Amino acid sequence: MKPLKTAVWIxxxxxxxxxRLVAQLAASAEEAGWDGLFVWDxxxxxxxxxxxxxxxxxxxxxxxxxxxxxxxxxxxPLARRRPAVVARQTASLDLLxxxxxxxxxxxxxxxxxxxxxxxxxxxxxxxxxxxxDESLTILRAAWSxxxxxxxxxxxxxxxxxxxxxxxxxxGIPIWVAGFPGNVRPRRRAARYDGxxxxxxxxxxxxxxxxxxxNEFREDPTAPYDVAVALEPxxxxxxxxxxGATWSLTDFDAESITRAExxxxxxxxxxx
Numbered sequence: 001m002k003p004l005k006t007a008v009w010i011x012x013x014x015x016x017x018x019x020r021l022v023a024q025l026a027a028s029a030e031e032a033g034w035d036g037l038f039v040w041d042x043x044x045x046x047x048x049x050x051x052x053x054x055x056x057x058x059x060x061x062x063x064x065x066x067x068x069x070x071x072x073x074x075x076x077p078l079a080r081r082r083p084a085v086v087a088r089q090t091a092s093l094d095l096l097x098x099x100x101x102x103x104x105x106x107x108x109x110x111x112x113x114x115x116x117x118x119x120x121x122x123x124x125x126x127x128x129x130x131x132x133d134e135s136l137t138i139l140r141a142a143w144s145x146x147x148x149x150x151x152x153x154x155x156x157x158x159x160x161x162x163x164x165x166x167x168x169x170x171g172i173p174i175w176v177a178g179f180p181g182n183v184r185p186r187r188r189a190a191r192y193d194g195x196x197x198x199x200x201x202x203x204x205x206x207x208x209x210x211x212x213x214n215e216f217r218e219d220p221t222a223p224y225d226v227a228v229a230l231e232p233x234x235x236x237x238x239x240x241x242x243g244a245t246w247s248l249t250d251f252d253a254e255s256i257t258r259a260e261x262x263x264x265x266x267x268x269x270x271x
Contacts, residue, residue, distance in 0.1 A: 002223075002245045004236055006269035007036030008261070009074055009229060009248035012053035013045060015258040019053060019061040025265060026062035030069045032268045037062055038074035038104065038248060044113040049254055056089050063097040070100050074227075074248070075177040075196065077108025079128035080121045083135040083155060084162075087142035091166045099167035103139075104196060106177035106185075107132050129184060130154070136174065136192070143171045175227060180209035190216035194225030194246075203238035210243035232264045 008029045010016055026037045039062075041055040055073045062071055071093075078086065094101040107128040110116040116123045122131065134154055141148045142162035150157040166172050175194035178185020189195035190213050197209040206228055214220040226243045229250035230236055236247045249264055 004240050005035040005246045007038050007248045009038045011040040011253040013049045014051045017051035017053040019058040022058040023061035023065040027065040029265050030066045034269050036070035038072050041073040041076040044115040046113050072102035075104035075106040078105050078135040079131040083138040087139055087162050094166035094172055102173045104175045180205050186212045187216050189213050196227040203242040207242035
């Protein structure tokens with residue numbers, strides 16, 4: 001069983017919508033013994049949230065302020081991002097951080113901030129899943145450094161090399177998010193490096209989700225990460241027993257404050 005790693009996981013909303021503050025929190029988290037800092041990726045959220053920061057700028061600031069902390073968006077909805085741009089962003093950030101990037105991905109939802117419908121982006125879940133799968137294929141190919149040839153009705157990459165490559169020689173780890181009972185996210189997660197089942201209410205749900213992913217993995221014994229979001233103060237032991245390798249701080253996105261996050265960071269990781 002892998003030892004549990006811990007990460008501060010924050011929405012970049014309102015008081016936290018400042019990359020300079022995110023950099024300060026990252027430096028404090030590293031000093032306090034946390035293993036990672038992950039940030040939400042949104043362009044809008046429902047009221048009362050008003051201010052929202054860009055995750056890539058915030059993560060860049062965090063990378064410059066730290067040396068060991070694993071960083072990444074958790075999660076980025078690839079269906080509203082151009083895969084060629086994400087390929088450049090991720091490779092650049094991985095180089096800047098000396099190989100510390102983890103890419104969390106999901107299909108996203110219009111439910112919480114209408115951030116697809118209000119910008120004319122794809123609102124159909126199945127179509128966003130299709131776009132996500134294609135984007136992941138392009139990203140993996142781009143990170144190889146070899147010429148990418150991809151042409152479909154959705155995306156075209158016509159014989160392009162994406163250099164420089166990421167610092168991580170095997171490519172940037174990809175964690176796939178999804179509701180634990182849904183089969184398609186499990187299948188998708190099984191093809192990559194980790195699974196982030198969201199909205200868990202009990203460790204038994206996690207155990208079932210992990211078992212479901214392992215059914216589709218080519219080698220269920222190979223190293224694999226399972227992340228779980230837990231409210232600060234929650235005993236992670238039952239979730240570790242169910243298969244968790246990472247625990248992420250689960251804050252209330254609509255009431256979160258700088259002081260609350262700073263206090264949790266200063267207390268140190270829960271293991």
